[in-house]
Structure formats: structure tokens, C-alpha cells
Amino acid sequence: MTSKEQKKLEKLQKLRHSMAHVMAGAVLKLMPEAKFAIGPAIENGFYYDFDLPRKLTNEDLATIESGMQDIIKDKVSFEKEILTRAEALEMFKDQPYKVELISELPEDEEISIFKMGDHFTDLCRGPHVEDTSRLNAQGFKLLSIAGAYWRGDEKRPMLQRIYATAFGDAKALKAHLEFLEEMEKRDHRRVGKELDLFSLQEEAGPGLVYWHPKGARMRVTIEDFWRKEHYKNGYEMVFTPHVGKSWLWETSGHLDFYKEGMYPNMVMDNVDYYAKPMNCPFHIMIYNNGKHSYKELPFRWAELGTVYRYERSGTLHGLLRVRGFTQDDAHLFCTPDQMQDEVSEVLRFSLSMLRAFGFKDIQAYLSTRPEKAVGEQSRWDAAQESLKKSIEAEGLEYQVDEGGGAFYGPKIDLKVKDAIGRSWQLSTIQFDFNEPERFNMTFVDKDGQEKRPYMIHRALLGSLERFYGVLIENYGGAFPVWLSPLQVKVIPVSDKFDDYAKEIEKNLRAADILVDSDLSDDRMNAKIRNAQNQKIPYMLVLGEKEMNEKTVSIRVRTGEQMNGLPLDEAIKLIQDKIKNREMP
Template identity: 55%
Template structure:
């Protein structure tokens, strides 16, 4: 029997018979690995565990503990759910059913609105089918064969997908699992028996392919796990996430609102939310000035030639709002700030001595997002971008990237986020710019991270068409990852706008241009911030830092004196003048998540002191008023994230 060599992640190499499968290799290593294995990567491509290996290869085997394993597990679970739905509702037609970050969904078309009871019925059917341990069996078809199969099945959604496939460049495949067959590229787990614990979370409306013009379907979300405790922990996590939902807390704490009748995806900042925004912006501006940036302000719209030159009208028009005709010329409201910063750059001749230029703007932009994807503060149509552009020479680029990385770390830690994860996204298939520039820029990103001792992952082909980038993800209090900061090269706009500087040699040179966003957008950042803190913001960010609460109306005058003294020291304070019982007022302020309550009565008035209550921590005892002011100002000025 012909032998092949298999190289493992630890660098070791072993020989196996040609045609061996990853599952057979897993069994040769240990029965436990074979039992827990879900999917394999053969020479960099994910494959089913029963895929034969016919040549020397590098092999990785993934379990549920890996992102690849979980994605495959949840993708297979979506097929299992579709199988269960077909068993209960034979008339059902199926759209798409991918794995997502935390589970899976499937878009289905049936003639009834699903209830919680229906979801429970589907859950039970899934477990019944899973217990049959049906294998997932792959079969490759021609385009004609695939179209014939799904035409006979009467599933127009799959027919539409197949009609758009190019069989010359794409392999068309189906997977059989029991008596259920689905169009799918795979890979899948070995059999349904691996799926042990199931919870269907919700059913909501969705449009086919996210287009409001298409038929409305139902999207069922679910989660599955191989162990019961994993499911229990996840459901507990979902309960905590529900409590922290920024939409719920935004209403409860009176921070912001959205008025569909006046325009979807547009945010109204209420006084308390606006106080937090003002604190963020003030800190942002001071930090940028300290780090060598200049602050810009640019218009909200520009003539069409600007967006034609930038390439937005040819590459981004679907996300832009319709033009306005002014003085017989078309204007577009801006989706980005970049072209305006470039015009400022071009307003005068630039020398190498002028560089680097670091320009930042909190610029409000507008992008059209389909209504189906709008989500509170996290996905909106109008937002203020934490934006900056750096123009520099090739020699300066590495140092500039390092400074941005350091600045990003400083910003996130100031807001209480300690865990950052870095990704370097490389050249995609479709890209502009010379290969040598791409290579130099990508190496600059890697070297900058290496010099700072930052570990990073490579996102192959994940760069924009105009340059490579560093993406920074943060982890919140619930250990969720959020894509926030980006540091992006751009070879496209300097060329399109004919940007140059005069070098030391007296000749014209193209500057390197870097797009840089640290917080992303203020709206999305605020949503993440609300959920990270569960609405209980640290004192320096809180919209009300102190509530002064007299034990009765008799001590209202002293309470006013305390409040006035706090205001004189720039502390945001509210005085509770309500003629209510002290217990009720304390409970009410606790629900408003105010960091400090100062309770004042006879004893406090006589000693010029206050009785301090800390949110969640309760009574902290009495303290001289001036000492409390010193303490809280130190907490605010040092941005202590309690």
C-alpha cells in the first residue's frame, strides 16, 4: 500500500496509508480525540473527517474547544434543525442556515407564525433525530443535477442560489442526513449523535437575502452543545446579557431613544446620555491633542465629483443616501470624512518637513443600512465617527503605527477595557496598489506589533481593496469580543486625488495615508459601554455622579448646601427634593445606578458631614464633606474604573 506523510501542528511527521481519513488518524492518536473530533483542516482547507487524504499533507483536527470545531458543530446543528422542521412542517422551504458567533440560525418559509410551543416541539424533534446518529454524507453534483433535484423538491430559494453558481469555478455539493438533503458546501460533523443539548432561542421575521423587497421569512435562532453544563452556562450568560441590553438600559436610565416615525437608525441623545457623550468627547479631544493630533471639522456634504474621485460612487453607492440637487449640481451627504481631509491636505504645498500630519475629527456621517439589520446603537444610519488620518513618508510609517497602537491601548484601558486582541488583515484577491507597497505596508504592521510585543493573528485576504490593516477587538465584562479599532493603509486615495509632498530630493512623492479609528463610532461605542458596565458607569463617566438625599424635608436646606458645594467642584449632582420616605428614595436611586448617594440628616448637618452610600456596596459610613469632595475628585480625575 502506498504511503503518504502527514505533518501535525507540533511539527511531527508520521506515515499513513494513502486514502486514510482524518477520523482514522484521530483514532490512531487516541480514542478520546476520535470521539471529540468534529472537523479537520487538510493543507489549510476545512474538510469532513471522513475525507480521504491521497497525498502528503499538513493536518489539524479540531474539537468543540476550537473556533473551527464550534462553527462546524453549529452549522451541522442548523441542518439538524431544518430536518426537524421538515419533519413537522413538510411544506417548509429553506433559505440559508449558517453558523454565527454564538450558535446558528435558519431562514424558513412556512405558512404559520412560530410560537414558543412550536420551538419546543422542534427542539424535541431535533433531539430525537440526533439520537439516530445519522451520518452527514457529502455528494457533489453538476449544476444541472442540483437544479433538477431542488426543482423537484419545490424549493425556489435553493434554485435561486444554484442559478447564480458557476460550476466551472465552484464545486456544487449537497449533504444527506437521514431523509433530509440540503445544498451546502460543508464541512459537517461526522453524525448527528454528536449534538447532545439543544435550545432554540427565538423566531423573528427576516427578508430573503435581507432585502425588504423580497418575501418575508422566519429566522429561527438556536444553540447546541456537547455537554449539559455548557448549555446551562450559556443560558445564564444570555440572561445576564439580556439584563445589560443597551436598548433596555437606555430606556430605563433615560439615555437615548430612537423614533422610527421620524427616521429609522437615527439616535436621539437625551440629557443624561449627552452628558456621557460630552465627557467622552472632552476626554477624546484632550487625549488627541496630547498625542500630537490636530482637530479638524469638515462639511456634512460635498459635490458628486468628490465622491466620484474617491471611488465611493462606483464602490459604495448602495450605502450612500440619494443625491440632492443644489444650483443644478448633485451633492451627497457624506458617508466618510476622508475626502474632506484630503482637500485640506491639498490646500497648500506640503514638504517632507511637514510630515507626519495627524488629523482627527469627530465627524457625523450617514450610511444607508437596510432596516432589517438596524440594531439600537450598534447598527445605525447616522453616527459620529471617531476618525483620524495620518499622512506620512514611507520612512515614518512604522513609528506612526506604533504610536497608534500605544494610543489605542491607552484609550481602551482608560474606559475600562483590559483585554485587546489584534488581527493583521492582508491583501485580498481584488486590490489596488503595487505589490511592493502592499508587502512593505504589511511588514510595517507586523514589525510595529512585534516591536510592541503584541501577539496577533493573520487574517489572510481580510484587508480592504485599498490596503492592509490592523483590527483590534476588545472583550467586555461578559467576555464578548467587539470589533472596534482599525488602523488601515490606503494606497487608493492618494493616487486618485494626486496627493504628493516635496521630498528632500526636491521631487514629488506620494505620502502614505493611514485611516485610523479608535473608538469606532460614538453611537456603537456607547452601546458597548452601556453593556460592559451594565449601565453602572464609573464615576468619571456617570451622567449623575452624586445624588444628595435628605432624610426628610426638614434637612432640605442643608442638602442644598451640600449639592451647591459639589457643583462648585464640577461634580455632577442631583438633589432629591421629593417628599418621600428615605427608604423609597434610596431604592429608587439604586435602580438609577448613581455611583454615590449622600444621605444627610441631623447628625450630618451638625458635623458638616455626609453619610455615603456606594452603588451596589451600600453604606460606607460618614465622612467630612470636604474629605468626600477630595476623594471623589481624585476618582474622577484619575478615571478610576470601579
């Protein structure tokens, strides 16, 4: 980010932080009994959490917006004051959330408040605009109401959160609201329901995904392509159990530092077992099943391994945050001499795969050694240098997060931009200096001595569930032909042509095209509309002329038409789109 962009962002955050106070003042006017939690500026706006005597409604949002406009027009100043701890506790004695925050402040930290006239006073570090005339009464919008646990703790009170956004002018606000509308249209939960791709069923277990036939068909397409490309790139497949004895997780360290993120133990034969939150210890067990020479390495082992992690119910979000998911995991075990080539190759492969799914705008993030870390400094230095060289060799834009790596190794994260400019973190290439030590992994080197291999974790798509959600939102459900769960809908204009439709369908299936026929009693226009609503790439419309001439008329999802095509030409057109992974 340039200094100019940074200043623009800081100015916008100051505006939004000020707007959060204005919103709190309007809420206080509506409900004088309100208890206030926190109200920060966030990436695309701001929010404030409230403990209120009743549930907010959409009508309340309109009233609050009107109250905010009144405060802005009053040109109210933001005035900072410094208080002693005793003064602050006295001032907020009727505000339990503020009292808790004050009590946790370090003894030597300055306690400041900001007064917004008689409208609202908040415990706050600032900064704020000089007065409310600097805010645009037509440049903000209250967006939604949500529940939020105090401090994110399910055992604490549930508060009401108002999400909002604000800009310096009405034009920028309008553009952002249009962007939000487009996001809503593409929301994978909405599109998934409309296209009948998947479901999440709370009564059967939150955060667990049910893949419906059409979604499952897409998943099979993704998995088949994934496996084929991995074999082409020198990987071998492995399969590992879903559960393991507690010994495994004690050795890996997960029971020490990740237990809260794991499913509870199961007891069998008086021994604790755990559902796996990671695949890596199982791959290490395969490695340690025998002795290895440097001549055998590198090993590249991949698995579509389903793992289970306990995510708090409040953090679950469609396919993007779930409790059971399938990681497209791979682990590379190599010698120091092989490390650079392996890192370069896995990065190239990752980019190739992401581009195959239509993601062209990709940025890399390099995270380096933190202050507390395991592993020899020399190995860290070599690993970090290999990651950096690989990124630069690919010509990728990248940012360095100094000290931002995990304690067990440096990493590269790859983020892609979708069709409407949002960034999604997908691939990770992560060194691990922890588990090879814990599991005493070795190989016999050229000098006959046992040495530690380098271990590299690699999740290319991240998880199938999250990646599928990203795909849905990127394409809005209008997928490239090769990914579409149904590629062709055959539409006879009346039942007189049903037999011809069945014949066409049979030929398309024989050509490995995903197809079915609409033989319902609906009128032709309704059949076409239904197929378009399902975002099917091609509709083959059949009538008297097509049957007599043994041709088909193609209506493309985009609205284009091609009439009177011989069937073999139509099949080749569709097969070429599938082969080249193109849009219709």
C-alpha cells in the first residue's frame, strides 16, 4: 500500500469511527436504557454492539438513521478528555461493559473519553473528525442487525450489533451499496439453495455439509481433475483414518496447543481417540513405517482428507467456515539439496491449478520467522530464501509479513481476486520444523548419516467446501461448461418431439456430456426460462424442422442462438468448451 493509499484509508477509518459514535448517540436517544459495548471502524464500514431492552427492528434502523442525520446537521464537536481511573469508573458506573474494559486497562495507560456534545460520551482513544459537519449526512447507510456475544464468548451476554457503512460522499456510498447488492446475488448460500447444490442442516449438526446430487457432481469433477493433475505432477495418493489414538495428537503437539479446536475424545478399549483436525501426523506415520535413503526422496503425498474441527457456532458461515471439511492436503518430504526445486515446483503447480479454475489475479504473501520459533536458524533462513526465490521466479507480486510465520516454519499464502474484486486466501505452502522433530523423522544421507528431512505442508485449494463456496461466489452460479453440474438441457417444443429429444440426450451422454431432457408439460418458453434460472450453459431446442433435418438449435445461457446445427457439430462445440475449460 502506498503512503497516499494509507492516508486515504486512515481518513476513511477516522470518518467511520466518528460515525459509530453518531450512531450510538442516535440509539441512546431512541433507547435511553441502552448499555454500550464497542463500536470500531472495520474494513468496509463500522459497527456498534448494544445491550438493549428490546430487539431492534428494521423500522428502528430507519429511526436511528434519521437521528444520525440530525446529529450531523447540528455540527457537534468531538472533544477529548483525559480521566483518572476512578473518574472513568464513576462516569461509566451504569455501563457494565465499559467498566469491564476500564478495569482491564494497564495501570500506566492513559484513559481518554470523547464527548459528542450532549448526545453521547464514549470511552475511546480516537481519533475523530473535528465535528459532525465533516461527516456527510447522505454518505452513510445502516445495513443490518446481527447477534454478537460480548468478547466473542458464547458464555457471555448476547448483544445486538448494528452493521453500517460510511463514505465521504453519496456517490461513493452508492457504488459500495451496488457492490453489496452484487455480493448478495452471488452469496454462495443463496445460490447454493437456488441451484440445489448443497445444504447445512442445523438439526443434524451445525457446520456439516450435505452435498446434493448436482453439487456432488461438481465435486466429483473437481476431485477427478485434482487427482489427474497431481499424478501428472509427480504426486502419489494416500488415504488415512479419520480417527487416531491420543498418543498421536500428544506427539504432534495438537493436544497441547489445539485441543479447544478439536472434537471431544472418544473412548474405545479404555483408550482416548480423537477425530483428526489435521492429516499431517498420519502422513508422517506412513513415512516412519520404514527407513528411507536420500535416493528415495522426494516423497510427494497427497490426500483429499476429511478433518473435523470445533468452530464456535457464532463463527460458522455457510461453506466458508464449517466443522467438517475435506482438505486437499499434500506433504512433501525432501533433502536440503532438493528443497529449492520442490518449493519452486509446488508454487508453479499451485498457480497452474488456480488458473485452471479461472483465477488470474493472484498475489503472494511471505510470512517469516517469529520471535518464538522451533528449528535451527540456518534451516529457517534456507527455507525463507527458497520461498522468496520461488515467488520472484514466477514474477508474482508479493508482500512480506516479517515475523508473521507460524512458530514451526515460514510459509507462502496465495490470495486470488474474484470476479468482483474480492480477495480470497486459498493456497498455502508451509514449512514445518516441529513435527519432523517430534516424530523423529530421518533419512540416510550420502554420507551414511541419519538426517532430518525438510517437511512442506501444501493445501492448494484449501478445502473443497470453502473452495466450492468461493467458486460459487466468483461465478455467481454461472460456471464454466466443464464445471457445470448440468451442461445441456434438451427442450422439445411439444411432446411430439419427445422421442427425438431422448435420442439426442442418448448421443450427448455417449459423448460424456452432462445432459437431461425437459419432457414436462410446460410450454417451451417456461422450459427455457427454467433452464436459464438454473444457469445451464446450453439449451438444445427441438421442433419439427430439427427432427426432420436431424439437427439441433442451440440457445446459449448468454442469450446467443445457433439454429439448425448438425448434432456432431453441436457435440464438438460443447466438448471443445469442456476441454478448454471455457465459458459457453
